[in-house]
Amino acid sequence: MEIVGHGFLAGRLAPLASAHPGTVVFAAGVSSAHSTSESEFAREADLLYQVLERCRDDRMRLVYFSTCGSGMYGTGGHGGSEDGPVFPSTPYGRHKLAMEGVLRSSGVETLVLRLAYTVGWGQRPHQLVPALLTQIRAGRVRVHHGARRDVIHVADVVTIVDAMLAKGVSHDVVNVASGYAVPIEEIVGHLEARLGTVARKQVQHVTADRPVSNEKLLALLPADARPGFAPDYYRTVIDRYLAGQPAAPA
Numbered sequence: 001m002e003i004v005g006h007g008f009l010a011g012r013l014a015p016l017a018s019a020h021p022g023t024v025v026f027a028a029g030v031s032s033a034h035s036t037s038e039s040e041f042a043r044e045a046d047l048l049y050q051v052l053e054r055c056r057d058d059r060m061r062l063v064y065f066s067t068c069g070s071g072m073y074g075t076g077g078h079g080g081s082e083d084g085p086v087f088p089s090t091p092y093g094r095h096k097l098a099m100e101g102v103l104r105s106s107g108v109e110t111l112v113l114r115l116a117y118t119v120g121w122g123q124r125p126h127q128l129v130p131a132l133l134t135q136i137r138a139g140r141v142r143v144h145h146g147a148r149r150d151v152i153h154v155a156d157v158v159t160i161v162d163a164m165l166a167k168g169v170s171h172d173v174v175n176v177a178s179g180y181a182v183p184i185e186e187i188v189g190h191l192e193a194r195l196g197t198v199a200r201k202q203v204q205h206v207t208a209d210r211p212v213s214n215e216k217l218l219a220l221l222p223a224d225a226r227p228g229f230a231p232d233y234y235r236t237v238i239d240r241y242l243a244g245q246p247a248a249p250a
Helices: 008-016 038-058 091-104 128-138 154-167 184-195 215-220 233-244
Strands: 002-004 023-026 061-067 110-115 117-119 140-145 151-153 172-176 200-205
Touching (some): 008 023, 023 038, 038 091, 117 233, 128 233, 140 184, 154 172, 172 215, 184 233
Parallel strands (some): 117 151
16 A cells, blocks of 8 residues: 655554555644644645545545544534534644545545544654653643543554455544543553652643544454453553653663
C-alpha cells in the first residue's frame, strides 16, 4: 500500500507498505487537535483533493484518519457512535468532519478511521502523554478537571488498520478507540506513579467529556486482532510508552 505522509503515524505504518495493494493510506493530516490554523487545514485539504483525484483515476481504496475526540462528538448527552449525531466543538473537529464529507461525495472507495488519542514513542511533544510527561518532570502539571481521554497505543492502531484492510472494510466510518474514557487525573496519577514523583496541580474545570463507542470496531475485528481493551488498558498504553523512550537526563 502507499502511505501519504512522513510523520509519527505514517512512520509506524511503514511495515505494512508491502501489504494491501491498491490501497492509499492518508496519514498527512493536521497533527494537533488544538489547531486553529486555517492554513494548516487548507494544506491538508489541498493534498487530500489531489490524492482523491489519483485514487479515483486509478481505482484505489483510500484510508483517512479522522478523530473521535470530543472535538468531533462534542460533550452533549448523546452517544459517541459513528451512526449517531456529531456536534464538533472545535475548529479541528469541524475540519475533520468537512473532510469526511468530501470523501463521501468523492466517488472513491474510502474507509474513515476516527482515532482516539494515539500514544507511542516518537510522537510530537505537543501530544497528550508527551506534554503531560514534560509538565510532570518540570514539577507542575495543568489538569483539566472533567476532561476524559480515550487513549490507544499506536502499535494497536497499526494492528487494527492491517486487520481492517485485510478484511476489505470500506465505505464505512469506524471509531478506533478503547471504549473507555479515562479521567485525566488518573492518567496524570499513573504517570506520576511510574516516574516516582508528584507534581503541583494547576486545576481548570471543563465540561465533562463522554466515552465513544467501539462496538462497530470490535464487531469488525477478528479475535486475534483485538487489543486487550479494559478499564485499565490506559495503564498499559502509558507503560509501553515509557518503556520505549530514552532515559530522562539526570
